[in-house]
């Protein structure tokens with residue numbers, strides 16, 4: 001068994017979740033930023049994560065999903081400033097599932113990630129971002145220990161689907 005944990009992270013939140021996932025895997029594994037992934041071959045499972053940006057998968061991550069080999073088993077994770085379980089991050093996860101249409105998506109996990117105050121100030125002025133910018137202040141301190149515990153539990157549930 002071999003796993004790849006890969007992530008895009010601008011301010012470190014998604015990377016923290018990626019590291020919690022990585023630590024929960026007890027067989028051959030690699031962890032790499034998405035931009036450093038050259039070839040996706042020979043992995044039994046790929047955990048791929050990104051921050052939600054403008055309700056979407058960041059543009060920099062889209063080509064990665066497009067070049068995953070058909071049939072590849074993947075688990076998606078993301079961090080977002082808006083409330084957990086809300087409709088807003090779901091949109092981005094659904095977009096990622098659409099991009100990975102040829103893959104076997106075994107599960108998804110989302111946790112809140114704190115947003116820099118200067119970013120909130122800037123985004124509140126934009127109509128496109130108002131909906132989540134109001135919620136973003138409450139993400140301060142996330143991902144926290146409970147979020148990372150949830151990420152480890154998510155990893156266990158995915159590995160159980162692979163017979164581990």
Ligand SMILES: Cc1cc2nc3c(=O)[nH]c(=O)nc-3n(C[C@H](O)[C@H](O)[C@H](O)COP(=O)(O)O)c2cc1C
Nearest residue numbers: 009010011012013014051053054055080081082113
């Ligand atoms: C330009 C920009 C756009 C963002 N758009 C959204 C958004 O639409 N919805 C949301 O919930 N969070 C949004 N966020 C907040 C980030 O998703 C959140 O802070 C995330 O945890 C950042 O992860 P990172 O540290 O791995 O980059 C945005 C952040 C930035 C900087």
